[in-house]
Amino acid sequence: MLSMRRDAKLRRDALIAAAAESFAEYGYNVPLEEVAARAGVGRGTLYRNFKDREALALAIFDTEIDRLAAIVERQQDLRQSMIDLALISSRGTALFARIAAQLVADTENMAAFEALGERFARVLDPLAERARANGDLRSDIDGAKLSLALRMVSSLFYDLHENVAGHGKLDEALDLVLDGMLALKR
Structure with a gap:
């Protein structure tokens, strides 16, 4: 199993943290673009990490x-x-x-x-x-x-x-x- 590059892991962790905050604040149906923006990444990065x-x-x-x-x-x-x-x-x-x-x-x-x-x-x-x-x-x-x-x-x-x-x-x-x-x- 290949390990994730450090920068990729940091972006993934940022997305998870941003999603937890966004879901708690705005509900589960918050636009995923909002989650990506809060994490400081683009939509493409979000969808590369989460289907x-x-x-x-x-x-x-x-x-x-x-x-x-x-x-x-x-x-x-x-x-x-x-x-x-x-x-x-x-x-x-x-x-x-x-x-x-x-x-x-x-x-x-x-x-x-x-x-x-x-x-x-x-x-x-x-x-x-x-x-x-x-x-x-x-x-x-x-x-x-x-x-x-x-x-x-x-x-x-x-x-x-x-x-x-x-x-x-x-x-x-x-x-x-x-x-x-x-x-x-x-």
């Missing part, structure tokens, strides 16, 4: 999963990991909800979106495994269930982001969610 709007959205979420995987790799305890994941993923959760509401995906793109959800669950599996081994989670909680819990908590936090009350609500929501997944102490 369509859905491919661009998939790249945004793939990048978000990479960011979340780095948090799981820190080997923190369950609660701190969930807090960090919620803080990082709140924007992605809101963006995903906004895109999903407007998305008309074909079969190929729908399969790719589902594969991203499965990838995210696999990224969270080591966290679930560590927490089960520590007695912090029930034996039936895996990465997929942690993913669902994280989406619930992150969606609440996004509305309250960056204020003290928001952090308090995040703690309360996390308490409720984690209490439901805790291993019974004997």
Whole structure:
């Protein structure tokens, strides 16, 4: 597999960042010319990197999963990991909800979106495994269930982001969610 040239990777990363900002600000149907302009590239560069709007959205979420995987790799305890994941993923959760509401995906793109959800669950599996081994989670909680819990908590936090009350609500929501997944102490 050939590696991407550094300048090409920088342009691709700029397009992904610009698309995330544009989709969040203007909605999923923002003109792709707007995304290209925000990234500082032409339409041709955009279409050389992404065949369509859905491919661009998939790249945004793939990048978000990479960011979340780095948090799981820190080997923190369950609660701190969930807090960090919620803080990082709140924007992605809101963006995903906004895109999903407007998305008309074909079969190929729908399969790719589902594969991203499965990838995210696999990224969270080591966290679930560590927490089960520590007695912090029930034996039936895996990465997929942690993913669902994280989406619930992150969606609440996004509305309250960056204020003290928001952090308090995040703690309360996390308490409720984690209490439901805790291993019974004997």
